[in-house]
Amino acid sequence: MSFRAAVITFPGSNCDRDMAVALEMVTGHPALRVWHGDAQLPENLDFIALPGGFSYGDYLRSGAMAAKSPILRAVIAAAERGVPVLGVCNGFQVLIESGLLPGALMRNAGQTFVCRTVALEVVSTASPFTTGFDAGERIRIPVAHHDGNYFADAKVLDELAGEGRVAFRYLDNPNGSQRDIAGVLSANGRVLGMMPHPERAIAPAAHPSMGGTDGRKLFENLVGALVAA
Template sequence: MGFTAAVITFPGSNCDRDMAVAIEDITGGTVHRVWHGDSDLPEGLDFIGLPGGFSYGDYLRSGAMAARSRIMQAVIAQAARGVAVLGVCNGFQVLTEAGLLPGALLRNGGQRFVCRDIALTVGTSQSLFTNGFFKDQRITIPVAHHDGNFYADADTLDRLEGEDRVAFRYAEPVNGSQRAIAGVLNDAGNVLGMMPHPERMIEPAHGGSDGRVVFESVLRAVGVSA
């Protein structure tokens, strides 16, 4: 049985096609495009992607309205069953607003939109999404966000670090995120939110292929053929 994924599109998403194309290219699997107003997800999913963009125009707070879209109840249910869920940029914001990940994404330090390739270090290689890297490996993946400043209280930050749930850190100043956190995992390890865009760095023509490893790691971890 081949790899099967779903990519959710919210009003204002602008990286949904990028993510779908990346998944298809890397896994050779089937990618279902799902509208935010749908009630159900396809059966037998291995992966769910929440893409970047500006869902609902970032009204209220980034990701707050999308987190209450009809389809998110199905996403939450699939995450509880152990399906891999990746939220990138606005998708990360949606995951925190939906309660699938701790913390919040605040306005960037300096109040400026940041859009460039940035250096990251891999916080853990012991996860569904990062098993293709080694710990402390330095990689390059682009960012494009205005509200990527990760915030959580000290106890939550200590718990994330103590439970090996910091997936990626910024290796250079980017947005003011506490403890330079760029991506975090849920306690079960099957949900990852990250501000950098791995789908934009999957082949040499993009300037590098470090982002490809995130998707390859999932494919390896779920143990299905492309």
């Protein structure tokens, strides 16, 4: 199967290459690189990724300026058609600022940049990203962020939980996120925003010391779900 994935690059992105390398490692196909100023996405995409970094230097609010980039109109339209979209770290911030996901990402509760591997619990398996996990499964994924404190009002938090849209929770909350939320899904389960970096934990099973393997499973889940569809 040919797998056409696009990785969006904004001024200040610094994990776009990591994401592209991860996708090629898992799918066997090079990812297409798309500049934020482009007005259109490549045709017939299977997947879109918004990577981590510090788009526009995190001025105003993290992700707020990137959410107004020309390419975001095309990303939103693709997401509305059902194309799976993953936003990691700064990409999660962009998804929220663009309205594709609810809530807000605030300054870490400890007011410091957090960079370490954290333990997560898989909460929802009802998405192409998580379908191959078991509910309650524990995985380890790196984080690296200063504004990862997930916030939403009680009504939204209850809706996310009740609709199975909390993808991951922290087991040792590094940033103060409400209800330990580490990743959330759109209503149709095809847009995932998460602060941890799965593209930094994609080592082959034969070499687990190379950053871990748990993130690789997320990408394998996605490919498997799309093949099966």
